[in-house]
Amino acid sequence: MTSGLCIRPFESRDAGDWGRIFHAAVHAVGARFYSPEQCAAWSPEVPPVERVLAHVEGRQVWVAVDDTDRAQGFIELEPDGHIDCFYLSPDCSGRAVGGLLYAQLEAAARVACMPRLYVEASEPARRFFLRQGFQEDARRDFDLRGVAMYNFAMSKLLRG
Structure with a gap:
């Protein structure tokens, strides 16, 4: 727990916050x-709850929540x-929230005996993952909704 935050498993009631935060x-x-233009292609709107719930199906998802249990x-x-x-959430910048979430994920991956973790990291996330011991394998250039990303x-x- 850091600054009134704790980590817990995702619950369906978190789907609205997931969309808002994303x-x-x-x-x-x-x-x-x-x-x-790139940001608009990446997230043109807050995703509806139904889309979020379909997206998280079959995944382990952890949520950092504040002392009111808001994600x-x-x-x-x-x-x-x-x-x-x-x-x-942009309000969480610099509060060690990302490190807490990542530590939970890596611990679960180790318990599950996963041999490796991998990610397609955005420019801001790239620095975070480098600090967690990830290596940069390649830059990926692609189109998303007709926009170069x-x-x-x-x-x-x-x-x-």
Whole structure:
């Protein structure tokens, strides 16, 4: 727990906050590195609850919640070691929330004997993952909704 925050498993009631955090992070934090067009392609709107619930199906998802149990960030782990979404409310910047969420994810991956973790990290997330011991494998350039985008394929061996 840090600054009144704790980490717990995602619950369906968190889906609205998931969408709010995702959209806000893309347009506040992502906007420091990506153009307005890129941010609009990345998150054109707050995703509806039904889409969020379908998205998280089959994944382990942890949520950082404040002392009122309102979500402030989340991280997702797929069964093969892929970290898909990892977003924090822009208000949580510099409060060690990302580190707490990541520590929970890595601990679960180790318990599950996953040999490695991997992620396609945005420009701002790239620095975070480098600090967690990930290596940058390649820059990925792609189109999203007709807009040129990029991120970074990164990985971390957990054993061997």
